[in-house]
Amino acid sequence: MIEIQxxxxxxxxxxxxxxxxxxxxxxxxxxxxIGLLGxxxxxxxxxxxxxxxxxxxxxxKVLVDGFDTVKQPEEIKxxxxxxxxxxxGLYDRLTAKENLExxxxxxxxxxxxxxxxxxxxxxxxGMRDYLDRxxxxxxxxxxxxxxxxxxxxxxxxxxxxxxxxxGLDITSSNVFRQLVHQLKREGKTIIFSSHIMEEVGMLCDxxxxxxxxELVYHGKIEELYESEESTDLNYIFMSKLVRGNExxxx
Amino acid sequence: xxxxxxxxxxxxxxxxxRTLLLTVFLPILMMSALTFFxxxxxxxxxxxSYTLAVQEDIGHEENIFAxxxxxxxxxYENPEEAVKNGEVHAxxxxxxxxxxxxxxxxxxxxxxxGDSFSQNSSNLMNLLENILSNYEKAVISNRVMExxxxxxxxxxxxxxxxxxxxxxxxxxxxxxxxPLILSIAIGVGASPSSAEIxxxxxxxxxxxxxxxxxxxxxTLVWAKWLTISSIGTIIGIVTLIVVxxxxxxxxxxxxxxxxxxxxxIAVIGLAIVISIIYAMVCASILMITSIVAKTxxxxxxxxxxxxxxxxxxxxxxxxxxVSELSFVHFAIPIMNLFSVMxxxxxxxxDVQHIGIAIVSNLVVTFVLFMVGRIMFMKDKWVMN
Numbered sequence: 001m002i003e004i005q006x007x008x009x010x011x012x013x014x015x016x017x018x019x020x021x022x023x024x025x026x027x028x029x030x031x032x033x034i035g036l037l038g039x040x041x042x043x044x045x046x047x048x049x050x051x052x053x054x055x056x057x058x059x060x061k062v063l064v065d066g067f068d069t070v071k072q073p074e075e076i077k078x079x080x081x082x083x084x085x086x087x088x089g090l091y092d093r094l095t096a097k098e099n100l101e102x103x104x105x106x107x108x109x110x111x112x113x114x115x116x117x118x119x120x121x122x123x124x125x126g127m128r129d130y131l132d133r134x135x136x137x138x139x140x141x142x143x144x145x146x147x148x149x150x151x152x153x154x155x156x157x158x159x160x161x162x163x164x165x166x167g168l169d170i171t172s173s174n175v176f177r178q179l180v181h182q183l184k185r186e187g188k189t190i191i192f193s194s195h196i197m198e199e200v201g202m203l204c205d206x207x208x209x210x211x212x213x214e215l216v217y218h219g220k221i222e223e224l225y226e227s228e229e230s231t232d233l234n235y236i237f238m239s240k241l242v243r244g245n246e247x248x249x250x
Numbered sequence: 251x252x253x254x255x256x257x258x259x260x261x262x263x264x265x266x267x268r269t270l271l272l273t274v275f276l277p278i279l280m281m282s283a284l285t286f287f288x289x290x291x292x293x294x295x296x297x298x299s300y301t302l303a304v305q306e307d308i309g310h311e312e313n314i315f316a317x318x319x320x321x322x323x324x325x326y327e328n329p330e331e332a333v334k335n336g337e338v339h340a341x342x343x344x345x346x347x348x349x350x351x352x353x354x355x356x357x358x359x360x361x362x363x364g365d366s367f368s369q370n371s372s373n374l375m376n377l378l379e380n381i382l383s384n385y386e387k388a389v390i391s392n393r394v395m396e397x398x399x400x401x402x403x404x405x406x407x408x409x410x411x412x413x414x415x416x417x418x419x420x421x422x423x424x425x426x427x428x429p430l431i432l433s434i435a436i437g438v439g440a441s442p443s444s445a446e447i448x449x450x451x452x453x454x455x456x457x458x459x460x461x462x463x464x465x466x467x468x469t470l471v472w473a474k475w476l477t478i479s480s481i482g483t484i485i486g487i488v489t490l491i492v493v494x495x496x497x498x499x500x501x502x503x504x505x506x507x508x509x510x511x512x513x514x515i516a517v518i519g520l521a522i523v524i525s526i527i528y529a530m531v532c533a534s535i536l537m538i539t540s541i542v543a544k545t546x547x548x549x550x551x552x553x554x555x556x557x558x559x560x561x562x563x564x565x566x567x568x569x570x571x572v573s574e575l576s577f578v579h580f581a582i583p584i585m586n587l588f589s590v591m592x593x594x595x596x597x598x599x600d601v602q603h604i605g606i607a608i609v610s611n612l613v614v615t616f617v618l619f620m621v622g623r624i625m626f627m628k629d630k631w632v633m634n
């Protein structure tokens with residue numbers, strides 16, 4: 001379970017303070033899949049980084065399975081797998097297998113355990129053919145699969161995906177969606193940010209909408225459809241943002 | 251954990267052909283060129299032949315150059331034009347009836363024409379000046395003797411040269427060459443890898459993936475610093491080995507200059523220790539520039555001028571003789587490494603100087619490393 005309590009994050013850009021998150025609070029239950037929605041620069045990545053204990057909140061705190069992200073970051077890191085958007089975070093000069101082995105070793109996994117897990121993930125993502133090839137020659141889809149495998153190498157209970165399907169073709173996006181379904185069946189807690197509303201509608205149990213660093217909505221997706229009398233997430237999202245601009249906050 | 255990250259970083263660094271080319275082969279190539287350049291500089295003027303233009307109607311004046319086999323006389327109608335056209339290294343013009351004028355103690359004149367901007371022309375002009383000076387002395391001696399006077403009248407004293415050092419004078423070239431090679435090879439060679447290790451990881455987001463593992467930032471920064479130090483050390487030592495092989499097998503004068511006063515093993519061992527310490531200092535400087543930078547390109551822009559701090563002290567002691575090295579040279583970190591290296595080339599092993607150099611540079615390395623570590627602990631320097 002993830003508890004985000006009154007989290008504010010400010011960055012100092014030269015002499016000006018920029019507020020990326022303003023008193024954000026919500027809860028993610030164990031086994032829940034939650035979609036994080038917001039425009040570019042809304043604060044989604046910052047929030048994911050705070051949850052992952054990569055950034056320290058200026059105010060408030062985040063508890064992951066009861067562990068404080070600031071006071072017990074090592075405990076958090078053991079439980080969380082993160083895939084940030086844009087670059088895939090892989091070493092180009094290493095093979096896919098070497099990348100996975102390296103990260104497995106950093107999570108303290110033994111050789112046998114690593115081998116079994118890599119076999120499992122290679123089968124899951126259909127990576128067996130290129131496991132021993134250097135990542136530098138991979139297509140975007142292949143890289144993304146290896147990056148997701150790296151995120152899951154230590155079998156984390158909580159997974160954070162930051163715009164995971166951006167730039168992926170339809171096949172790779174579908175593979176990702178199937179993966180989320182499978183992880184959900186395994187009882188994993190997943191937070192993922194996305195611009196693709198259909199994807200969020202398809203995969204998520206609930207949504208959190210962030211606008212200019214403020215949480216403008218958090219709740220079950222069915223309840224959202226009901227209250228807005230629409231199942232068009234694009235429309236709902238836009239209307240929430242307009243209301244957010246008018247000072248609305250749920 | 252430190253070992254695992256270190257081994258991965260080393261594998262990553264040495265697997266890239268471009269990095270390998272830039273960090274290992276290019277410095278070796280540059281240093282080899284430098285070695286052969288210095289060798290040719292030393293041998294310059296010894297076995298070199300020069301062409302000298304003379305007037306077509308030259309007479310007995312030719313005999314002045316009879317003992318100098320490396321000067322080839324070529325007759326020209328206009329010797330000055332021949333120099334201008336680059337056909338000869340220099341020209342000499344004797345006044346008409348030069349030998350007769352000299353013999354009859356009349357006023358005679360010699361004109362040397364050359365190009366001071368050309369090394370060969372300058373060498374030949376110096377050589378001609380010496381030859382004519384010797385001829386002048388011989389003429390004066392003859393005149394004095396013919397006048398029945400004692401030669402001591404024109405030579406009131408004799409000059410003798412005595413060198414304090416029994417070393418081959420060319421050893422000084424080695425004392426310049428070795429620190430130069432070391433500073434450039436390590437400084438230039440370790441830069442690309444250091445840029446990749448911090449700024450490159452930020453750029454490619456592998457840094458975030460690393461930070462998401464339970465490995466502490468302290469361990470990460472240690473492993474990365476160790477990698478840059480190791481790469482610098484490997485490049486430094488490999489370059490020195492290659493240069494040593496070249497000196498011993500492909501040069502004559504530089505090889506003859508190497509002596510080490512019978513302390514060869516100790517000198518080589520200490521040179522390696524000094525190289526390692528210097529690589530550690532460079533690694534700490536490069537680490538900070540790479541942490542500050544957001545991209546590899548930016549890291550490259552920062553490291554080039556900053557590395558001058560580590561190379562500049564070598565320039566200062568370049569012209570300082572080993573006996574002129576004072577406490578100041580051994581007290582200032584980085585400079586003292588080059589000073590010790592200079593002493594080692596001369597075969598001098600001064601425990602106090604070596605001790606001061608090692609300890610002071612370790613302190614500097616530690617301080618720089620801690621600055622880098624503090625920066626690495628802060629989010630703003632680790633994530634773009």
